Each structure stands twice: as structure tokens, then as C-alpha cells.
Amino acid sequence: MLALIVDDHVLIRDALRGVLGAFDDVSEIIEAATAADAERALDGTPGIGLVLLDLSLPDRDGLSLLKSIRSGHPGTSVVMLSASEDRAKMNAALEGGAAGFIPKSATREVMQGALKLIFSGGIYVPPEILTRPVTPPAAQPSPSALRATAKLGMTERQVDVLQLMMQGMSNKAICRVLDIAEPTVKNHVTAILRALGATNRTEAVVAASSLGLSVDDSS
Structure with a gap:
């Protein structure tokens, strides 16, 4: 070789x-x-x-x-x-x-x-x-975005997953960043799609944007 x-x-x-x-x-x-x-x-x-x-x-x-x-x-x-x-x-x-x-x-x-x-x-x-923790690259969502997602029944962890989805990350990448199992990520994604009334990840990202959620929220 x-x-x-x-x-x-x-x-x-x-x-x-x-x-x-x-x-x-x-x-x-x-x-x-x-x-x-x-x-x-x-x-x-x-x-x-x-x-x-x-x-x-x-x-x-x-x-x-x-x-x-x-x-x-x-x-x-x-x-x-x-x-x-x-x-x-x-x-x-x-x-x-x-x-x-x-x-x-x-x-x-x-x-x-x-x-x-x-x-x-x-x-x-x-x-x-x-063994070292990783801080998710997405910034803390704004209070208004958190309120909007909470009304839809989404947990804070699901918001973390959604923000990483908005960066184009795959389930495998998300599980590494958040240090959770890939099946857990899949469950979160399923719950996110259901909460947003979306049939796929693209629709979920569009819906999240309409709620004011973005990958660079800092307010």
C-alpha cells in the first residue's frame, strides 16, 4: 500500500x-x-x-x-x-x-x-x-423563539437538535456534538417534525425560521 x-x-x-x-x-x-x-x-x-x-x-x-x-x-x-x-x-x-x-x-x-x-x-x-464536553455550535435561542417552541411542546434539547438541523448537520453529526445516542437524535427529530407539522427536515427548518429561530440567535 x-x-x-x-x-x-x-x-x-x-x-x-x-x-x-x-x-x-x-x-x-x-x-x-x-x-x-x-x-x-x-x-x-x-x-x-x-x-x-x-x-x-x-x-x-x-x-x-x-x-x-x-x-x-x-x-x-x-x-x-x-x-x-x-x-x-x-x-x-x-x-x-x-x-x-x-x-x-x-x-x-x-x-x-x-x-x-x-x-x-x-x-x-x-x-x-x-471525555471533553462539547458546546453546541448554535447560540442560545432568543426568549421569544423559546416561548414559541415551548408552546408547540418542544423541549430545550429538541430545540438544540433543531438548531443543529438548521446548520445542515446529519443525525450522526448531531449525536456527536450533543453527546447523545443516534437513536435518541432520531426520536428528537421525529418529535420536532410532528411539533412543527413538517414532513421532512427542510420543511422543519423553514417552519423554525418562521418562528424566529435561527442558528445565530443571541438576544
């Missing part, structure tokens, strides 16, 4: 080479310092099966490049690397199709263990980040 390391720091690339060197399945390692270099490598080198991708690149956001890779090279596994141990960023990476999220602060042993899991078809999520 060919592996591509995408990071603008030479020392990081060298360290990752050492991590990948422990795997017999990795036959060749290619390096790229920018997103543009990475795209050229992917387009010009058939058979790249793994990309270790830095979240912060000098010429492009790593999450944006992740989306492009997953779209143009769906058979390639992408593992995000980050100096930040931010759970929201991890959620975004996993929702974007990453096979794992590895903090750069992880030891070589942890990285190799994570890659071993990924090579076997699993998804690596660092436990130390999972």
Missing part, C-alpha cells in the same frame, strides 16, 4: 515516516507539504491507500481537502492529524469521512495502535478527547 503524508513541517513528516515504517503493508511513503502538492500526488500516483492529513495546512484547510479526497478518491482512507485536541474539530473530521483523528501529541505507540485499528477497518477516536 502507498501512503501519503501531508504536513508542512519536515520534522512531523519524518516522525510519521517512522510510525508508518513499522507496518509491512506500507510499501512506499510519499510526502507533501501543501494541499496542492497532495492533490497532485493523489492525481498522479495510482494506488495511494492511506493519507495522513494535517488539519492545518498553509494553503488550504485540512477539512476542505478531506472532503475533496473523499469525493475524488473514495477508496483512500484519510486520517486527520492535529496539534489541537478540540472535540468539535474531531467531530467535523469524522463526519467528513475521516477514518480517524490522531492528536500530534500522541506517542508513537498510540499512533501505531491507532493505525493498526484503522488498517483492520476500524475508526480511531482518541479517548481523551471523547
Whole structure:
């Protein structure tokens, strides 16, 4: 298997080479310092099966490049690397199709263990980040919007779910952000649609907007 390391720091690339060197399945390692270099490598080198991708690149956001890779090279596994141990960023990476999220602060042993899991078809999520709470990206709804939704019988948690729906998040993304089970999210969505008299998520978002609910309420 060919592996591509995408990071603008030479020392990081060298360290990752050492991590990948422990795997017999990795036959060749290619390096790229920018997103543009990475795209050229992917387009010009058939058979790249793994990309270790830095979240912060000098010429492009790593999450944006992740989306492009997953779209143009769906058979390639992408593992995000980050100096930040931010759970929201991890959620975004996993929702974007990453096979794992590895903090750069992880030891070589942890990285190799994570890659071993990924090579076997699993998804690596660092436990130390999972234990951190995540504040939903939607701001606190206005009092008037809360009163309107309360009259419809919606709970505060359902309002949280609705605001994330208004941002276009899937059930899987919502369950990660709110730290609740996906079946629970589905139940909330069903209750939201019923309360708003909507038959689908689009109608629910339109109805919520008419009530004065928005993703950036701050009053």
C-alpha cells in the first residue's frame, strides 16, 4: 500500500515516516507539504491507500481537502492529524469521512495502535478527547423563539437538535456534538417534525425560521 503524508513541517513528516515504517503493508511513503502538492500526488500516483492529513495546512484547510479526497478518491482512507485536541474539530473530521483523528501529541505507540485499528477497518477516536464536553455550535435561542417552541411542546434539547438541523448537520453529526445516542437524535427529530407539522427536515427548518429561530440567535 502507498501512503501519503501531508504536513508542512519536515520534522512531523519524518516522525510519521517512522510510525508508518513499522507496518509491512506500507510499501512506499510519499510526502507533501501543501494541499496542492497532495492533490497532485493523489492525481498522479495510482494506488495511494492511506493519507495522513494535517488539519492545518498553509494553503488550504485540512477539512476542505478531506472532503475533496473523499469525493475524488473514495477508496483512500484519510486520517486527520492535529496539534489541537478540540472535540468539535474531531467531530467535523469524522463526519467528513475521516477514518480517524490522531492528536500530534500522541506517542508513537498510540499512533501505531491507532493505525493498526484503522488498517483492520476500524475508526480511531482518541479517548481523551471523547471525555471533553462539547458546546453546541448554535447560540442560545432568543426568549421569544423559546416561548414559541415551548408552546408547540418542544423541549430545550429538541430545540438544540433543531438548531443543529438548521446548520445542515446529519443525525450522526448531531449525536456527536450533543453527546447523545443516534437513536435518541432520531426520536428528537421525529418529535420536532410532528411539533412543527413538517414532513421532512427542510420543511422543519423553514417552519423554525418562521418562528424566529435561527442558528445565530443571541438576544
